[in-house]
Amino acid sequence: MEKSARKPVLIVCAVLVLVAAAFLLFGRDGTPGDSSPEAGFARDMATHHAQAVEMAFVVRDKNPAREIRNLAFDIITTQSNQRGMFQGWLQQWDLSQATDQRPMAWMAGHGHGATPTAPGAMPGMASPQELAKLKELQGAQAEVLFLQLMIRHHEGGVEMAEGLLKLSKRDEVVSMAQKIVQGQSGEIKLMTDLLKQRGAQPYPSILAS
Template identity: 50%
Template sequence: MTLALADGHDDAAPPAASATPSTDSADAGFARDMAVHHQQAVEMSFVVRDRTDDEGIRRLAYDIANTQANQRGMLLGWLNLWGLPIASGDEPMGWMDMPASPSPGHDGALMPGMATKSEIKRLGELSGKDAEIFYLQLMTDHHKGGVHMAQGCVERCVVGVEKRLAQGMVDAQESEIDLMADLLKERGAKPR
């Protein structure tokens, strides 16, 4: 319902143009970078789902893939709503005042916590317990990088709904890091 107020302002009216984040804002940078980060988590989760019969790992992978695909859709939707490009020429993580470029020989990892191309390839070649362990190790690293980025948004972003989503990511991924540590321990392994 739209309410017209006595002062002539409309509560349901969209925010003024000045409230829209700029293309180089923390809000836009986080939305872009986390969408890329989440896409890799979805990819790794689908890979391990097909490489193991363990229902616990398959369920975890399903939850991660669905949650992060949905969040990715929100992030890309906000960029679209704000009229901002989905991709930019900016350095990943530049909005956090930290370079994300991998060191030479790092095999294409774009941001902290992301798996390299060779690690993704290796995950697809493993099966059973070996695939489970490697997935849990990769996803632990991935979540740690994601938590760092989401905390950056909580500190720097100005759009309230985005800050709340980022805080929710921190809380959920820290909980999943603990769960994955337990799952690794059950398999006689530990995070990298």
């Protein structure tokens, strides 16, 4: 093929590549696409919230002190509602709830700096061994471990939400991320105070200083 004939073909190919990339990011009618930060955030945060709710149910069922029981109830209520919203967004955007992409892939190259609990995990997630220990402990020991695990878990949630805020301008997603940063930062302070009352300290922070 002569150079003069090849040039239009190359232009068409380049345009098709751009269109395909735009569809993955923005989907149809400007909605987030499958590999967009918004979709990745919704999927990963839904999973992240699910573990927080699980841990809150575990400690709630151990008949803890009133302030721990109230905290657990707030986490169960708030994060269950938010998780439903994440799943609703994906349905509204005509995207699947699951994906083959690794966790946090949507933040790759955008300053994802915290070290996850395990390779490929989301920041702040408790390990299976930690969850098993939480289920075994009783009394004050269970309360302390719950607070330590949940502080680290909230730090991971704050990091994920702050990461989304750097990547998205979509109103409903940005608004939710801001609420998560504000709400979970406040609960981190509360839980740190509750730990001090029990003569304990949080785990080393996973948030960048």
